[in-house]
Structures are given as C-alpha cells and as structure tokens.
Amino acid sequence: MNKAITEGLVLMPPAFSEGLNLWSREDGRPGQGSYAGQSNAAFVPADQDFDGCMELVKQNSVQKVRCFQQVPMQPGLYLRVTARVKCVAGAFPSVRIAAWAGNTSGQAVDVPVTARSVALNRYGEVVEVSAIIGSGRRTGVDMVWGTVPAYGHFGLDLTGSNGGVVRIDDIVIEDVTSFFQRDMMDIVDVRDYGAVGDGKADDAAAFVAADRAAGDRRVFVSAGTYRIGSNLTLNSRVQFEGRLTMAENVRLSCTRNFDLDTYTAAFGDPYKGFRKALQALFYYTGHVTLDLSGRRVDVPEPIDVAGLAGMTQFEQRRVLTNGQLNAVEGPAWQTAVVRSVATFTPSQPMRLTNVANAASIAVGSRVSGAGIGREVYVRGVDAGSGTLELSVPPGSLAGTRTLTFERYQYVLDFSGFSKNSKFEITDVEVQCNGFASAVMLPITGSVFRMAQSVINRPKDRGITSIGLACQGLIIDETQFLSNEQDVKVPARTTIALNVNANDAKLRDNRIVRFAHFGVVKGSGHMFIGNHFFHGDDEEVGVRRAGLVLTEINAKTLFTGNYVDNCFIEWTNEHDANPKFESQFSFGGLTITGNVFMASGTGTFFRWLVVTPRGPGHFINGLSVMGNAFRTVNCEVGRVEMVDTSYAELDHGRMRNTMFESNTFNGVIQSTFSPVTVRHAQNTAANTWVVNAGAFLPFGARARNVSAVVAEGPITNAGGGVQIPAPWIEVEKGSDRNLVHLRWMNDVKGVVQVTVRGDNPT
DSSP states (O other): OOHHHHSOOOOOOOOGGGOGGGEESSSOOTTSOBSTTOTTEEEESOOSSOSSEEEEEOOSSSEEEEESSOEEOOTTOEEEEEEEEEEEESSOEEEEEEEEEEOTTSOBOOSOOBOOOEEOOSBTOOEEEEEEEESSOOTTOSEEOTTOOOEEEEEEEEEESSOOEEEEEOOEEEEOGGGTOTTTTTEEEGGGGTOOOEEEEEOHHHHHHHHHHHTTSEEEEOSSEEEEOSOEEEOSOEEESSEEEEOTTOOEEETTSOBHHHHHHHHTSHHHHHHHHHHHHTSSSSOOEEEEEEEEEEEOSOEEHHHHHTOSEEOSOEEEEEEEEEEOOSGGGOOEEEEEEEEEOTTSTTEEESOTTGGGSOTTOEEESTTOOSSEEEEEEETTTTEEEESSOOOSOOEEEEEEEEEOOEEEEOTTOSEEOOEEEEEEEEEOTTSOEEEEOOSSOBOOEEESOEEEOOSSEEEEOSSSTTBTOEEESOEEEOSOTTSOGGGOOOEEEEEOSSOOEEESOEEESOSEEEEEOSSOOEEESOEEEOOOSOTTOOOOEEEEEOOSEEEEEEESOEEESOEEEEEOTTOSSOSOSSSOOBEEEEEESOEEEEESOOTTOOSEEEEOSSTTOOBEEEEEESOEEEEESSOBSOSEEEOOSSOOOOGGGOEEEEEESOEEESBSSOOOBSEEEEEEEEEEEEEEEEEOTTTSGGGOOOOEEEEEEESSOEEOTTSOEEOOOOEEEEEETTTTOEEEEEEEEEEEEEEEEEEESSBOO
C-alpha cells in the first residue's frame, strides 16, 4: 500500500534545483537559517553522477541538511529516506540520514532522529545512505517514532572531520508501508501504533490507537509480549499472535471477539484466558454471552467470581455457554473445617451468637451438629460481635453447643456477590472429578439459570444456595451425575442442590445416585419431568429421600417426574418453632402424573413420607392423583407414611387430602381417599362395622362418609326385603378408623360405602 497515492500525502522534498533557500542548515523549522547565500554551499547543475546536486563544505562538527517542508507522519506509515553522496575533496566525513520530529502543536518529540553513519573513504565514489522511519518497532525500522509525531523535517548529517567537500544528490522520500503491512486493507498492527512488545513497556495506548484506526479492519497483535497497564476495550475485531500480560484487576474486553478462543490466544493459556473473559463479562461492554468455543478449561483452583469481577453487585443478564470447566486436582480444593462453640436462640432464627473464633469461619460454610437441619449455610460473618447469619433456621434446638463448619470449594463461587441476578450457564459441563463442588450462588439475587448442562462428579455439592439468590431458580435439562455411584445409599453425602427461597423451576433434569436430589425450602416451586434415581445394588437396601421439602405450606407442583428408588420427604426441619400454633400446616402440594419405582428394597419402603418436627400439625391440602407406583423384584407395604420420630400428625384436623386415580403394582396396601369400600353383611344386624382404615393415607381416621349405596336388596334375617335408611357413625374403634352403619332393625346385604380420611371443607 502507498499512502502517497491512497491518501494524497506529499512526501517528496523539493529538489536542490528549486533553490537552496528551501533547505535548512539547522532543523528545518520555520525561521531557521537556510543554505541560500552561504559560502560553503552551492548548487551544481551538472555532475557526471548526479543530475543537479548540492555541493557542501563541512564546517561544523555536525553539518545538518534539513528540508523546510513538513513531511506528514501518521500511525502505520513507514517512510524510507535515501541520499546519494560522494566526497570530492578534503577530509573524508561520515554521512547519516537525520530528521527533526514535531507533534501537532509544533513541539519537538523525543524520538530517535538519526540513523547509522556511513564513512566516505574514496574520492568520487557514490555512497547511498538510507533509513526507514515509522511508528512501529519492526525489524528494519531505523527510527521508531511511535504515534505522537505528526510531521518531520528530513535530510542528512555530515559528521567526523571538517573541511571535506561533498556533493549530495536530491534526497528521496518513499512510502514503504507495504514492506511491513502486506495486507493493509485487512489488519492494523499494534506495533504500527507504538506498541513495543517487550513485556515491560505499557502498550495500552498503542492498542487504543490501533483500535481507533482499524475501522472495519482487524487489530493484529504481532509476535511479542505486550504489557497492558490499564483497562482495555477493543471495539474492532482482533487477532492475537503475540501475548498479553495484565494485572489481575485490569480488564480486557474484546467486544467483537468475545469468546474463549480469542482470550486463550491473548494470554497463551485457556485458564488465564477464561479468567480474563469472565472478568470482562461483568462490565457494560456490549457483550452478554461468553462463548467457551466448545473447549475445555482446566481449572486448578476455585474461581472467586466476585473477586475476579471486582464488584459485589451485578443484575444484568449474563450467559456462560458452550464448553467444559474441568477441575484439576490440587490442594486448593481441600475443604476448610472449623469446629466452634455457638449459641442458637429460636427468637433469632437466622443467627448464631457467641460464636467462638468467628473470624475463622468462612462465608458459605455448611453448619452441622446436634439438632441442625440439612443444608444450613453461613451467609454472613460479624467477627467483632461473634455472630453468624444463616441461610435458613437451623432447627429448634436452643442452647450452646459445638458445631462443625465445613467450607466446600466450588469451581464457580459467586458467594462474594452480595447480590447477583439473571446469570445463566448453558451447554456447559462442570467436571468436578470428585474433588471439587460445582457452583455456589450469591448471597442474594434472582433467576439464576442452568440449562442443557452437566454437573459431573461433585465432591460435596452440585449447586449450593447460601442465601436467597435461589429465588426463581431455573434448572432445565441438566444432568447431575454423582461421585458416589458405587457407594451404598446410607453412606452417601453428596447433594445435587438446595433451595432456600421461592419459585424454583426444575424441569427435565436427570439426577443419578446422590444422597439427595434436593433439599428445598420456600414455596411456589415446580418440579416437572425430572428423573432422579438414588438406589444401589443391595438386595434389600435402605433408601433415602430424593427430594426433601422443608416448607410446610409448600404451594408446589410435582408433575411428570420419574422417582426411582427414593422418596419425597415433607418436613419442617428448618422451622425454629416447629409446633403448630396459628400458621399454615402441611398443605399446598400437588403430586400428579408421576412414575414412582422401587427395586431391591424392603416392605418398609415408602415413596411419600411426612415428618413433622413438632406436635399439632396436620395435612391441609394434598393431591396425589394419576401416579403410577410400581416395584421390581420386591414388594413395599404402602406408598405413604408419617415418620413419627419427632411428632405425630393431628388426624382430627386433616383436610382436602386426595389420593385418586393412582395405579399400584407390587404394593401390598393401596391408598385411596376418598375410598369406596364394598361391605357384605351376611348376618342380620343393626350395626354394620365398615373398615376402610387400611386404605386411608397416613393412618387417617374415618372422618366422613360421602355415600352409601346398596348393592341389591337389604333384607331381614328371613329374606324379606326391607326399606331401611341407615345413619352413619364415624371414627369408631380404638384407632378411630371404622365406620358404623346403624339400622332400625337387624338387616343384612351388600353396600358400597365411600369414606374419607379428611374433612373436605
């Protein structure tokens, strides 16, 4: 490319024949002395070697020749200045190309202004000297001017002994940009804009200049190591051959190439590149999605996302997609364990006080100990007051005791954010390899989403919420694959996820052999189309809860799931005051259209377990409809039960509990409510005892009869048809699960009796 042609730059200085007044004996600046009328200078119109030339007697230690013409300079321009010189008499001098550089204000710029000297050592021999001047530090460039000079006064210097007589042909200035930028229409090299690339000089300004000049062209980072000392945003497409070095808190935003391939090329390493790309994702630079380019990133340590981003709040939508994060074994993944004495008071349900050595306990630590519920985490630490803020109430056991605080290590740890919303992970595998956990959510926020992804072999946890950032959590079409595939069910410790807030949507996920799929507090949740199976290879194995619901008024939809060798446990273990007073009790749960399966277990197994932690609770709003319960190579006693380890349900207050249209295979006792029982009274009596108790859920009482229909005639002992009308007495017998049909006379016959274990209104 020739800018003299494409941009109309005037580069050639005047010929000597146009007058020596156009040539300066100083630096060429306006007002300085020229060679016109000087006794040591003359124009020679004819010379056997030159077609007109300047004859000059060297009188000064440095005899300068500069044109007064301002020759333009600009980033990306390379000029070659050539002079042909011969000595005709006197002492032999040396000659070199030289110049003066000025900025847009006309001030001198401190850049190299002289090239290599060449000695003249034979009279009449023509010697050609030349030098290349340009903005970039490139091989072959004699004077690197960077991007500040706007113009130059070019010429030559005579050095060495005085008294020599030389003749100088017309000086030639050429545009040689094409020597260095063979594809100038496509790329802009940062070296042409002053980048040094030695790993020491701060090249940030040169990158900014190249980006501004690029337009629709690519910024090209040629070979070298470039230190970037300040935040850098490149708005043009960029291609890296060289490498960048940046401090941890300095950002690089490649807005037109925001993907892992680009950042890997920039930093020479996928992990370093990923960290810098993830850092840039949280700034307002026009990109919302970080594409991992389908590549694997080896992660040697937990990534503190908030620390990397340099902020604690962010609520714009951001997406991480298309790749794998692969945890690499090392000491950074070791769980930090602290044992400390702390006090819990139910009147302060989200707090531990009088915590010994609180400063040693990290935010995000899981709390365990006597009386502590599952999945309780530290969300805040006040070391000065010895106080810990918790994710959920730890239970109801008041007092001071020794607790264990375990801080698991996560590949992506967002706990440094006090608030972060709308972050999404799609099409990403988090490969934990058995020594890392996957994702820890921020302290608060909403609508974290993970979709079409895989969490593979987490050491402790898949997704952990330590506060309320699980509000509106969305997990879609994601696989959770346990690291405990070969571990017997009672010995498993890993949990796929936990939820503390409301409105989680978990849809079409597959969860394999964890201790629990989820420990879920809050209400308004949707579990749709999930397949979670947590069995083992034991012949008569113990099974654990796949899903633990810890909000008594769950307001939750559970539809179209496949529950395999595990069960749903409904409890209030996160209630600091677990006995029933005036709050809602167990209700608001709809279980419809699911497949429940069990194999290799015993008759003791149940698929739905209610575990009240305090007295007085009852079921008020439960619908179990259209489900298929089936066993393989085993039988189970029934599908539901109350775990009375802590308290019993108040069956006298049960309301709106429906078990209808379910199918049972391999279940010894089916469950219905309401249930229609066919009672055949073969001996005439005035009291018929109808037993529907075994069918009613959770050991319910026979509280209501909604219908009695005779099947054929009701007769007396002699066979005479009677027209009696019975009245009903409910809750009879020691277990209050019998119904008495009372007649005016002794009668016999067959009736269909519909019994409910609840009060429907």
